[in-house]
Amino acid sequence: MRAKIALEEKGVEYEAREEDLLGTKSELLLSSNPIYKKVPVLLHNGKAVCESSIVVSYIDEAWPSPPLLPSCPYERSQARYLKGETVYGGAKERHKSFGFVDIIAIPLASWFYAYEQFGSFKVEEECPKFSAWMKRCMERETVAKVIPDLTKVYEFVCMMRKMYGFE
Ligand SMILES: N[C@@H](CCC(=O)N[C@@H](CS)C(=O)NCC(=O)O)C(=O)O
Structure with missing residues (x-):
């Protein structure tokens, strides 16, 4: 949900793939997040970004406008x-x-x-x-x-x- 809301805020088109978390996890999930094997994973330019708050930060940096974080450090x-x-x-x-x-x-x-x-x-x-x-x-x-x-x-x-x- 965090990743999707961030993408929506940026107006980025994305394809969402659901995982059956109570059943068998997909090969794509296992190879994209081999350490924790958890969602969400953002696949962008062929690379995987894991962990929801890191995904939201990544989205904010990859698509800077409109910013999600204040400009002041x-x-x-x-x-x-x-x-x-x-x-x-x-x-x-x-x-x-x-x-x-x-x-x-x-x-x-x-x-x-x-x-x-x-x-x-x-x-x-x-x-x-x-x-x-x-x-x-x-x-x-x-x-x-x-x-x-x-x-x-x-x-x-x-x-x-x-x-x-x-x-
Ligand atoms: N701290 C991680 C937690 C991720 C997480 O717990 N994902 C759950 C779904 S909300 C999951 O993939 N569960 C499957 C499992 O634990 O095997 C994050 O915020 O990304």
Whole structure:
């Protein structure tokens, strides 16, 4: 999702190949990411780029416009720091426009509807600012195009719960 949103933001055309992560992984995935054997992998000019945040950085450098990271080195460092640290807390307070931190964080939010169903809580009530940020991002065309239907994510979680014997 991170890689796809970044490509959408840049207006780059791409071909997406899905992997059956519960079944047999393709030869292409195994040869492109032989160490971790995980998605996503971005294939560009015959070379493989692995690890989602590295893929997003690569996309930002390979297609510089519009930039996903601020031009000021300090602001860039903060965006990279927030990616791993307080993504949910302060990201939107600091960064006014949609960019790197949002792309890293918003796919995680696609799980929240499912968490609400099982956790008896509402993100909107517990974290109103986070919830407002989530809604704004979800309404963005590039995000809406990529993020799956939240009820499908919920169904997936139900399936996983059954598979791992939580029900
Ligand atoms: N830190 C990695 C995590 C990648 C990852 O966990 N990918 C999962 C799907 S979301 C995967 O390929 N799982 C298959 C497996 O672990 O065998 C990233 O952000 O790219």
